[in-house]
Amino acid sequence: xxxxxxxxxxxxxxxxxxxxxxxxxxxxxxxxxxxxxxxxxxxxxxxxxxxxxxxxxxxxxxxxxxxxxxxxxxxxxxxxxxxxxxxxxxxxxxxxxxxxxxxxxxxxxxxxxxxxxxxxxxxxxxxxxxxxxxxxxxxxxxxxxxxxxxxxxxxxxxxxxxxxxxxxxxxxxxxxxxxxxxxxxxxxxxxxxxxxxxxxxxxxxxxxxxxxxxxxxxxxxxxxxxxxxxxxxxxxxxxxxxxxxxxxxxxxxxxxxxxxxxxxxxxxxxxxxxxxxxxxxxxxxxxxxxxxxxxxxxxxxxxxxxxxxxxxxxxxxxxxxxxxxxxxxxxxxxxxxxxxxxxxxxxxxxxxxxxxxxxxxxxxxxxxxxxxxxxxxxxxxxxxxxxxxxxxxxxxxxxxxxxxxxxxxxxxxxxxxxxxxxxxxxxxxxxxxxxxxxxxxxxxxxxxxxxxxxxxxxxxxxxxxxxxxxxxxxxxxxxxxxxxxxxxxxxxxxxxxxxxxxxxxxxxxxxxxxxxxxxxxxxxxxxxxxxxxxxxxxxxxxxxxxxxxxxxxxxxxxxxxxxxxxxxxxxxxxxxxxxxxxxxxxxxxxxxxxxxxxxxxxxxxxxxxxxxxxxxxxxxxxxxxxxxxxxxxxxxxxxxxxxxxxxxxxxxxxxxxxxxxxxxxxxxxxxxxxxxxxxxxxxxxxxxxxxxxxxxxxxxxxxxxxxxxxxxxxxxxxxxxxxxxxxxx
Numbered sequence: 001x002x003x004x005x006x007x008x009x010x011x012x013x014x015x016x017x018x019x020x021x022x023x024x025x026x027x028x029x030x031x032x033x034x035x036x037x038x039x040x041x042x043x044x045x046x047x048x049x050x051x052x053x054x055x056x057x058x059x060x061x062x063x064x065x066x067x068x069x070x071x072x073x074x075x076x077x078x079x080x081x082x083x084x085x086x087x088x089x090x091x092x093x094x095x096x097x098x099x100x101x102x103x104x105x106x107x108x109x110x111x112x113x114x115x116x117x118x119x120x121x122x123x124x125x126x127x128x129x130x131x132x133x134x135x136x137x138x139x140x141x142x143x144x145x146x147x148x149x150x151x152x153x154x155x156x157x158x159x160x161x162x163x164x165x166x167x168x169x170x171x172x173x174x175x176x177x178x179x180x181x182x183x184x185x186x187x188x189x190x191x192x193x194x195x196x197x198x199x200x201x202x203x204x205x206x207x208x209x210x211x212x213x214x215x216x217x218x219x220x221x222x223x224x225x226x227x228x229x230x231x232x233x234x235x236x237x238x239x240x241x242x243x244x245x246x247x248x249x250x251x252x253x254x255x256x257x258x259x260x261x262x263x264x265x266x267x268x269x270x271x272x273x274x275x276x277x278x279x280x281x282x283x284x285x286x287x288x289x290x291x292x293x294x295x296x297x298x299x300x301x302x303x304x305x306x307x308x309x310x311x312x313x314x315x316x317x318x319x320x321x322x323x324x325x326x327x328x329x330x331x332x333x334x335x336x337x338x339x340x341x342x343x344x345x346x347x348x349x350x351x352x353x354x355x356x357x358x359x360x361x362x363x364x365x366x367x368x369x370x371x372x373x374x375x376x377x378x379x380x381x382x383x384x385x386x387x388x389x390x391x392x393x394x395x396x397x398x399x400x401x402x403x404x405x406x407x408x409x410x411x412x413x414x415x416x417x418x419x420x421x422x423x424x425x426x427x428x429x430x431x432x433x434x435x436x437x438x439x440x441x442x443x444x445x446x447x448x449x450x451x452x453x454x455x456x457x458x459x460x461x462x463x464x465x466x467x468x469x470x471x472x473x474x475x476x477x478x479x480x481x482x483x484x485x486x487x488x489x490x491x492x493x494x495x496x497x498x499x500x501x502x503x504x505x506x507x508x509x510x511x512x513x514x515x516x517x518x519x520x521x522x523x524x525x526x527x528x529x530x531x532x533x534x535x536x537x538x539x540x541x542x543x544x545x546x547x548x549x550x551x552x553x554x555x556x557x558x559x560x561x562x563x564x565x566x567x568x569x570x571x572x573x574x575x576x577x578x579x580x581x582x583x584x585x586x587x588x589x590x591x592x593x594x595x596x597x598x599x600x601x602x603x604x605x606x607x608x609x610x611x612x613x614x615x616x617x618x619x620x621x622x623x624x625x626x627x628x629x630x631x632x633x634x635x636x637x638x639x640x641x642x643x644x645x646x647x648x649x650x651x652x653x654x655x656x657x658x659x660x661x662x663x664x665x666x667x668x669x670x671x672x673x674x675x676x677x678x679x680x681x682x683x684x685x686x687x688x689x690x691x692x693x694x695x696x697x698x699x700x701x702x703x704x705x706x707x708x709x710x711x712x713x714x715x716x717x718x719x720x721x722x723x724x725x726x727x728x729x
Contacts, residue, residue, distance in 0.1 A: 048188045049239045054269050054318035055350060057189065057241055061147045062106030063343065063382055064354030066323060067092060068362070071134060072111035072153040077497060078536075081133055082608065083116055088535040088578050089359040090367050094140040099370050101144040104382030108141045109322055109354045110134070111153040111197060114176055124175040131183050142190065149243065149322070149354070150184075151194035152176065152226075161199050161211070161218035161247075173222060174229040185235035194243035194271055194322065195226035210254025211247040219247050224262035241267050243320055249273040251304065256311050270312050273323035275356075276304050280338065281326040290331035292338045301345055309349040321346055325356040328363070332374055332424040333458050340380035355381055368537075368577055376421045391423070391457045392416050399466045401453075403435070403445040411441040411466055413455050424458045433657075435468055445470045446657045447665065483624045484710075484727065486596075487514035488613050489554035491562065498554045500616040501534040504542055504601055505608030511601040512552065512563055515624045518595040519725065526627040527569075527588035529599070531611040532620035533576045540606010543571040544584050547598035563598040566590075576609045581620070588626070597624070618659070618729045659727040664701045666713065676716040677701075681709065703728060 052060075073087040084091055100108065117130035134150065141148045152159070152173070159169050177195070184191060199219045200207050210216065223244040230237050244262060246255040251274045261268050275281040277300060280292045312319050324342060326335045339355075346353045357364040363373050372378045397412045415423050427437045434449040443453060448470050456463040489498045490511040497503070502511040517524075529544060547563025570584040591597060603609070612620040658664070666677070679688035679701055688701050692715075706728050713724035 049236050050189055052189075053316070054241060054267060055313070055316065058269065058318045058320060058352040059350065061320070061352045063104065064107030064109055064147070064149075064320075064322075064352060065100050065105040065364075066109045066111065066354055066356045066358075067137070068111060068356055068358035069360065070111075071137065072113045074113045074116050074154055077492070079116060080127070081129060082536075083113075084133075085536050085538075087359075088537075090537050090578075092137050092140070092367075094143070095370055096365065096367055097137075097140040097144060097146070100365065101141075101146055103372070103378050105146070107147040107149065107352065107354060109149040109151075109194075110137060110141075112150050113154040114152055114180075115155055115157060118176065121172070122175075124172050124179075126176065126179050131179075135184070138184075138187075138191070142187075145190075147190050147192060149192045149194050149320075150180070151197050151243075153197045155197075156200075156202055159196070159199065159222070161201060161215045161222060163214055163218065166218050166221065170222065170225045174225050177226045177229040178233060181230040181233040181237050185233050185237045188236065189239070189241060192241050192243060192269070193230055194245070195223050196245050198249045198273065199245060200248040206254065208248050208250055209252040210250055210258060213258075216247055216254070216258035219245075220258075220260045220262070223260075227262045227265060227268070239267060241269055243269045243271040243322065245271040245273075245322075249322065251276075251308055256308070261317065269318040269320055271320055271322050272308060274304065274308075274321055275324055275326070276301060276342075280334075281324075284327065284329070288329075290329040290334060292326075292334050293341075298341060301342065305345045305349050305351070308351065313350050318350075318352075320352045320354060322354045323356040324353055325362045325364075327361045328374075330424065330426055331458065332376060333422045335374070336376040336380040336422065339377050343381050353381075374424075379421075390421070391462050394425070394455060394457055394462045394464045396453075396455060396464045396466045399464070401443075401466055402469045402471060403443065404471050405445055405447060407445045409443050409445075411437070411443060411453060411455070413441065413464060415457070422458050426456050426458070428454045428456070430454070434470055443468060480625065480627045481520065481725075483515050483517070483626065485513045485614050485622050485624070486516050486710075487552070487554045488512070488622055489557055491557065491559070494559050496554075496557050498613075498615070500613060501536070501610040502531075502601075502613045502622070503536065503608060503610045504603040506540075506603045506605060509603075509608065511611075512547065512557060513597075513599040513601070513622060513624075514553075515597045515599070516595070517591070517597055517626070519723070520626065520628055522628040524588045524591050524626050524628045527586040527591065528625045529570065529584040529586055530581055530623045530625060531584075532581045532617070533578050534610040534612045534616065535578070536608060536610035537576055537578050538603075538607040538609030539575045540609075541571060541573040541604045542584075542606075542609070543568050543602055543604060544586060545569060545600045545602070546590055547600040549594075549596065549598055563600055565600050565602075573606075579620075659729040660703060661729060662704045664703050664726060666699050666701065676714075678714040678716065680712045680714065687711075 069087045070084055070089050070092055073083050073085070073089070075083065075086045078086040097108065112134055114126060114130075117127040119125040138148050138150065158172060177193075181193070196219070199222060200211055201215055204215065205212050211219070227242055227244065230240065230242060242265070246259040248255065249272055251272050256272075259270065277292075277297070279287045279289050308319055326338055328335070343353055355364065356362045359367060364378055366373050393416045395414050397414070401409065401411070403409055413425065427439060427441055429435055429437045429451050431449065431451040433446060434451040435446055435453070436444045437453050441455065450467065450469050453466045453468055454463055455465075488502060488511070489496060490502050490504070490509055491497070492503070492509050503509045504511055545565040545568045548566055550561050550563055552561045552563065567590065569588075569590070570586040572582055572584050574582070576582060611622065614621045675692055677688070677690050677692055677699065678686055680686050687706060690699070692699075708728050711726050711728060713726060715724065
C-alpha cells in the first residue's frame with residue numbers, strides 16, 4: 001500500500017529512518033524544520049491530518065468531478081474487476097485523471113459499489129483485488145494533489161432504511177466500513193469518506209423529498225453506525241472528515257430538517273445532491289425544458305442555494321454538493337450558462353460542488369479520446385468568467401451530393417472561428433423518407449428522390465444546407481446480400497446467455513451464430529461479418545471459425561449440442577471501442593452446398609469484449625455481408641441494395657426502406673411481366689396478396705401489424721417469379 005505520511009515532523013523522521021536509513025539526511029532536515037519552528041503545512045495528499053475546520057477543508061477542495069458509472073457499475077452477469085466496464089465506460093487510467101486535474105478540478109469523487117465484491121455473512125469480507133483497484137484509482141488523483149471522496153454507492157439491494165431491515169443492514173454496513181477504514185486509515189486528510197449514497201426506500205413514500213419519519217430515523221442511524229465504525233479503526237480515521245447524506249441526499253425541507261449530525265461530530269460534512277432546477281437539469285418528460293438563464297431562473301437557483309446555506313453553512317456546518325449537473329438536451333450553450341451560475345452560486349455561499357459525469361446523459365469527459373465532449377461546460381465550471389465566443393459562420397464540405405439507394409455518407413462541416421465557445425450542431429432532413437441524417441451528420445439513402453440536409457448551430461443562429469439526390473443502385477460485380485442471424489447466443493462456461501449483447505472472453509465466454517443462406521442461388525465470392533462493440537470495450541485477437549452443423553438454438557444451446565470448431569475462417573486483432581463497428585473478412589470457400597452457416601467466435605488473448613446481438617440495437621446487429629454470382633433470374637434482395645436485377649441486367653424491383661418499420665414501398669420497373677404481388681413470412685403464411693395494376697409503378701404495402709422478422713415479396717408472372725427478401729425491425 002502506498003503510505004501517506006502524517007505531517008508531524010518527528011513521526012516523519014522515525015518513519016524515514018525505519019524505511020530507509022539512507023534517507024536519514026532528509027529526515028534530519030525535517031527534524032530541523034520542526035525544531036526551528038519552520039511551518040510544514042499540508043499542501044498535498046501526501047500530508048497528514050491538519051488542524052482545520054470542515055469549512056476550511058471544503059474551501060480548499062475547490063471544484064470537484066465524479067468518476068461516475070465505473071467503480072460503481074454492477075451487473076448480475078459480471079463480476080470481479082470486470083464490473084468497472086459493464087456500463088460502457090472504459091477502464092480508468094491515470095491520463096484520464098491527469099486531464100481532469102489539468103482542467104482545474106481539485107477534487108474527485110469515486111463512487112464505489114461493494115456488494116458484488118464481498119463474501120457472504122457474517123464477515124462480508126471484501127475482495128482484496130477490488131480494494132487494490134480502488135486504491136490504485138485513488139492514487140491517480142493523489143498523484144495530482146487532488147482530494148478524493150470514496151463511498152458506498154449502489155447498495156440499495158441490502159441497505160434499506162426501514163425498521164424491519166435496520167439491524168441486518170447496520171451489521172453489514174459496519175463490517176464493510178470497518179474494512180475500508182482499516183485499509184486506508186494511514187492516508188491523510190485529502191481522503192474523505194462518504195458513508196452512504198442517496199439512502200432511501202426505492203418506490204417508497206416521498207422517496208426523493210425526505211421520505212417518512214421512519215426512513216429519516218433509520219438513515220440517521222445508518223450514518224451514525226458508519227461513522228462509529230470508521231472512528232473505531234483509529235489512526236487518522238479518528239480525525240478524518242466524513243460526509244453524511246440526508247435522505248436521498250435531498251435538499252428538500254423534510255430531508256434537511258430531519259438530518260442529524262451523528263454524535264455532533266465537528267468533522268462531519270453534509271452530503272447533498274441537487275440537480276436544480278429539476279425540469280432543466282434532470283427531467284426529460286412532461287414539463288421538461290432545455291432553456292435556462294432568465295432572471296427568475298437565477299433567482300430560484302439562488303433561493304435554493306440560500307436555503308442550504310442558512311440551514312448548515314451559517315451554523316458552521318460544511319456542505320458538499322456531491323452530485324449536480326444537467327442532462328444533454330442538445331442545448332450546450334444553455335447548460336454552460338447554468339453550470340457557470342450554479343458553480344458561482346455555490347462557491348459564494350461556501351459550498352463545494354462535485355459535478356456528475358457518468359459517461360452517458362451527463363457525460364463531460366470523453367474517457368476514450370481523453371478530451372472533453374463539451375469544453376464550454378467544463379470551462380464554465382472551472383473558469384466561469386470566460387466570455388463566450390460566438391459562431392460567425394458554418395459551411396458544409398459538399399452542398400450538392402448524389403448517393404445511391406442504400407449508400408451512407410457522412411457530411412462534414414466547418415465552423416468559424418475555430419475557438420467558438422459552443423460548436424455543437426443539430427442535423428435535420430427535409431424528407432426523412434428519402435434520406436435520414438443522424439447527430440453526427442451520417443446520411444443514409446433510403447429511396448429514390450431529393451432532400452435537403454441542414455446543419456444548424458445551437459440555438460438555430462447559423463445554418464448551412466446540402467442538396468442530396470438519391471439514385472437507383474446497381475451491382476455490376478455480383479449481388480450483395482446482408483443477413484441477420486437466425487440464432488445468436490453466448491455460453492459463459494456452461495451457462496447460456498441470450499440477451500442484448502454477445503460476449504467473448506478467453507477461456508470463459510464463446511459466442512455462436514447461425515445464418516440462413518438457403519435462398520442464395522449462386523457462387524459466394526466474398527464474405528464479411530460486421531459487429532458493433534456494445535457495453536464492454538476490450539482488445540485482443542478474436543477469431544471466427546466455421547462450426548459443425550448441430551441442432552442448437554439460442555434457447556437450448558449447451559456444451560453437449562453446441563457447434564464444434566472445424567476451421568478458422570477469419571480473425572481480427574485490435575482495440576474494440578464502444579459503439580464502433582468492426583469487420584471480419586471471412587474465407588468463404590467452405591460455404592458451398594450449405595443451407596445454414598454455423599459460426600463460433602472466440603477470444604484467444606486480450607480483455608473481454610461485448611458486441612450487439614440481433615436483440616440489441618436495430619442499426620448495429622450482427623450482419624453477414626455476402627457477395628455472390630447469380631445462377632438464374634430468381635433474385636434475393638440485398639438488405640444494403642434493396643433491389644433485384646434479372647438475367648438481362650434490368651432492375652425489376654426496388655424496395656424501400658429495408659429494413660422497414662411501418663410501411664414498405666415497392667418500385668416495379670418490369671410491371672408488364674408481373675401480374676400479382678404477395679408478402680409471405682418464413683412459414684409461407686400470406687399477409688398481402690394483390691393483383692398488380694399495370695398503371696402503377698409504385699405500391700405501398702401496410703406492415704404495421706407485422707411482427708419483426710424476415711419476410712418475402714413474391715412478384716408472380718406468367719413465366720417467372722421474382723423472390724425478394726425484406727426485414728421488419
